[in-house]
Amino acid sequence: MQDRSLSRRSVLASATVVAAGAAMGAAAAPAVAHGRDQRLKQIVARMSVEAKVGQLFVPYFYGASATSPSQDDQERNLRELGVRTVAELVARYQVGGVILFSGWTNNIHAPRQVAELTNGVQRASLALPTPVPSLISIDQEHGANVRIGSGATQLPGAMALGAGGSLSDARTAGRISGTELAALGIHQNFAPVADVNVNPANPIINVRSFGADAREVGRMVAAQVTGYQRAGVVACAKHFPGHGDTGQDSHTELPVITHTREEWERIDAPPFRAAIAAGVDSIMTAHLQVPALDPSNEPATLSPTILQGVLRGELGFDGVIVTDALNMTGVRTKYGDDRVPVLALKAGADQLLFPPDIDVAYHGVLSAVRTGEVTEERLDESVLRILRVKDKVGLLDGSPFTSPRQVDRVVGARAHRSAADRIAEGTTTLLVNENRTLPLRRGQRKLLVVGASAAFPTDDTRSTVPELASALAALGYGTTHLVTGRAPDAALIDQAVAAARGRDAVVVTTDDVGPGSAQRTLVSRLLGTGVPVVHLAVRNPYDIAHLDGVRASLASYCWTEVELRAAARVIAGRVDPRGTLPVPVQRADDPAEVLFPAGYGLSYGR
Numbered sequence: 001m002q003d004r005s006l007s008r009r010s011v012l013a014s015a016t017v018v019a020a021g022a023a024m025g026a027a028a029a030p031a032v033a034h035g036r037d038q039r040l041k042q043i044v045a046r047m048s049v050e051a052k053v054g055q056l057f058v059p060y061f062y063g064a065s066a067t068s069p070s071q072d073d074q075e076r077n078l079r080e081l082g083v084r085t086v087a088e089l090v091a092r093y094q095v096g097g098v099i100l101f102s103g104w105t106n107n108i109h110a111p112r113q114v115a116e117l118t119n120g121v122q123r124a125s126l127a128l129p130t131p132v133p134s135l136i137s138i139d140q141e142h143g144a145n146v147r148i149g150s151g152a153t154q155l156p157g158a159m160a161l162g163a164g165g166s167l168s169d170a171r172t173a174g175r176i177s178g179t180e181l182a183a184l185g186i187h188q189n190f191a192p193v194a195d196v197n198v199n200p201a202n203p204i205i206n207v208r209s210f211g212a213d214a215r216e217v218g219r220m221v222a223a224q225v226t227g228y229q230r231a232g233v234v235a236c237a238k239h240f241p242g243h244g245d246t247g248q249d250s251h252t253e254l255p256v257i258t259h260t261r262e263e264w265e266r267i268d269a270p271p272f273r274a275a276i277a278a279g280v281d282s283i284m285t286a287h288l289q290v291p292a293l294d295p296s297n298e299p300a301t302l303s304p305t306i307l308q309g310v311l312r313g314e315l316g317f318d319g320v321i322v323t324d325a326l327n328m329t330g331v332r333t334k335y336g337d338d339r340v341p342v343l344a345l346k347a348g349a350d351q352l353l354f355p356p357d358i359d360v361a362y363h364g365v366l367s368a369v370r371t372g373e374v375t376e377e378r379l380d381e382s383v384l385r386i387l388r389v390k391d392k393v394g395l396l397d398g399s400p401f402t403s404p405r406q407v408d409r410v411v412g413a414r415a416h417r418s419a420a421d422r423i424a425e426g427t428t429t430l431l432v433n434e435n436r437t438l439p440l441r442r443g444q445r446k447l448l449v450v451g452a453s454a455a456f457p458t459d460d461t462r463s464t465v466p467e468l469a470s471a472l473a474a475l476g477y478g479t480t481h482l483v484t485g486r487a488p489d490a491a492l493i494d495q496a497v498a499a500a501r502g503r504d505a506v507v508v509t510t511d512d513v514g515p516g517s518a519q520r521t522l523v524s525r526l527l528g529t530g531v532p533v534v535h536l537a538v539r540n541p542y543d544i545a546h547l548d549g550v551r552a553s554l555a556s557y558c559w560t561e562v563e564l565r566a567a568a569r570v571i572a573g574r575v576d577p578r579g580t581l582p583v584p585v586q587r588a589d590d591p592a593e594v595l596f597p598a599g600y601g602l603s604y605g606r
Contacts, residue, residue, distance in 0.1 A: 040388060043130070043387060044380050044383050044387065048129070049379070050094060050366065051130050052379050055386055056345065056365065057093060057341075058096065058135075058354065059093075059098060061081060061089055062106055064107060064117060065085075065116070066086050066121050081359075087123070091127070095358075096351070098134060098136055099136075099139075111148075111412070112407055115402045115407045118186060119185060119402065121185075122400045122401055133396065134395075135386065135393075136186045136187060139191070141192070143155075143157010144206075144208055146456075148458065150458065153411075154560050155177060158193050158207070159209060159583070160557035160563060161210060162210035162216065162582030162583075163429050164426040164578070165216075165426075167219055171223040172227060172419060173224070176416045178228040179232075179410055180416065182231055183406045188236065191238075192224040193208045194242075194271035194272055196209060196211070196217050196267055196268060198244055200542045200583070200586065202245070203248070204250065209244055211598065212582065212583040214271060221275050222274040222277065222278035223278075225278040229281060236280070236281070236282040236322055237271065240286060240311055241268055241269070241306055241310065242286070243257075243288060251329060254299060255287075256289045257288055257289065259292060264290065269315070272311075272315060276316065276317050280317075281319050282319055282389065283320075283321055285349065286300050286330075290306065301344050302343040308348040322350070322351040323352055326354055326361065332356075337356055338360050341355060341365050345374055346374060346378075350381075351386065425575045427563070429554065429579035430553075430577035431585075431602065432535075433553075438570075438604070439573025440571060445477055445478055446477075447477045448479070448496075449465050449466075449469040449480070449509070450481065450500075450526070451464075451484055452519060453509065457560065465509060466481050468568060471568035475568060475572045488519070492522075493521060496526065497525050503531055504532070505532040506529075506533045507571065508523055509538045511543075512539055513540075513542075513546045515546065515588060520547060523535065533552070534571060535553040538556055538558065541557065541581060544596070555581070576605065577603055579601055581597070
């Protein structure tokens with residue numbers, strides 16, 4: 001280890017930006033930046049073409065260890081990547097970074113394990129002919145999209161923060177998340193989402209967005225960018241040029257955004273302009289067509305008109321452009337997997353995320369450079385941008401390794417968890433409260449918690465209904481619970497109705513209620529018992545539009561522990577509901593009529 005560190009210092013010494021430069025004042029900043037670039041260009045000049053191409057790629061891999069994953073993970077790596085371990089992957093393709101996932105890739109189990117994994121990736125990177133540390137990435141958006149669960153601080157997601165409306169809280173959430181990621185050895189987070197969710201039927205963005213008001217979304221995005229980047233993490237605003245008004249999922253098809261140019265400027269562009277003004281280090285592309293921006297109808301990821309013309313030219317962004325995952329159908333409808341990364345690079349992208357076949361993608365780009373289709377000068381531009389962000393977060397100056405002590409001190413710290421609970425308390429939104437059904441009165445101690453029960457994003461042993469029941473029990477209620485799911489059958493609904501009898505109140509959770517949803521029948525039957533019913537929408541705030549006769553309704557915007565604890569405290573009256581809708585809720589039978597406008601929210605004081 002020590003020898004490798006010394007070798008790395010000898011190669012990267014020229015990349016060190018002297019700390020005294022920061023004290024030279026604003027007048028000297030251009031000179032410092034120029035000097036930094038000259039040093040980084042020296043590193044680029046030492047790289048082979050193969051190493052430069054490798055710097056562009058951010059692949060996935062299987063396993064919880066860099067060098068000794070389980071036998072099953074080794075076999076999956078061998079089948080899909082042609083290597084047994086991520087250390088071998090780094091060595092073979094000299095990749096500039098990797099992306100971590102929970103669940104299916106088996107990368108994430110516990111904080112110390114993640115730190116050892118990232119250290120192992122860095123050791124492999126420092127053993128390369130040109131030893132450049134990896135920029136290790138993750139999608140830790142919080143809320144509905146979480147990768148690191150147990151042990152790390154869980155924070156409200158984007159729409160919940162939008163409901164809270166506090167820029168300070170959004171910035172604090174970004175800082176806490178970024179601080180914990182950096183302690184784990186992760187220095188790029190594909191967050192925040194800058195899409196403006198103006199389509200309630202959006203299947204892929206929805207509560208991952210801060211809301212439906214472009215200006216407010218922009219303010220929240222800028223605050224989160226600041227929080228993340230002050231913590232030493234590369235933030236990434238996504239998905240350019242805007243994925244908020246689609247009823248299609250780009251994972252499975254190629255959506256079309258039909259906004260006019262004026263509508264795009266008014267609805268989609270402001271959050272990305274705000275992110276750029278806040279100094280965002282990277283922006284992720286979207287795999288969708290926007291005819292108003294590019295009449296050729298190339299997916300934005302492959303469109304020079306959109307990436308170079310609009311994003312770089314009109315919006316003035318000179319940071320790292322990251323493709324959305326290249327295994328998604330939205331970017332693979334017209335071209336083969338060897339051509340997609342080449343076309344993305346030619347369009348203006350720098351980091352090539354999650355190719356479905358790393359060998360095919362890598363050699364496709366390498367061949368394009370060798371034949372002159374992509375000039376080495378163009379390749380060097382992307383490598384330099386990637387090195388700039390690695391340098392900015394300290395990977396090229398000092399050790400890229402983290403330590404168990406740092407993990408134990410930072411990740412899941414008591415102060416972080418306390419701040420998360422405080423922030424969440426300001427997000428729960430009260431939409432209906434007829435006859436002062438809420439808060440529950442002192443005599444209403446026997447509760448039934450029933451309904452949809454999504455598994456936690458990173459721990460499928462925990463789910464909404466039992467966790468909400470547990471949170472209410474911790475507040476002194478006698479609770480029983482029954483999971484009926486998103487599609488309860490008649491027998492389960494009958495069982496829930498029977499269980500409601502004799503209780504003082506029922507709390508029923510819903511998750512993505514539609515016109516034909518059996519969840520509507522469940523709620524209606526529970527209302528028919530005469531027992532007071534409290535409705536909690538644990539994902540989409542739009543659920544209430546499909547539920548008639550509900551006398552108390554709340555929205556939590558997600559179903560993870562921090563949101564559920566906050567909702568429980570609101571139900572119990574321990575805190576006043578302070579959240580307001582960041583999106584309008586239209587009538588289910590007449591979408592032209594707004595049932596609850598954006599900004600609406602009740603409190604117990606009125």
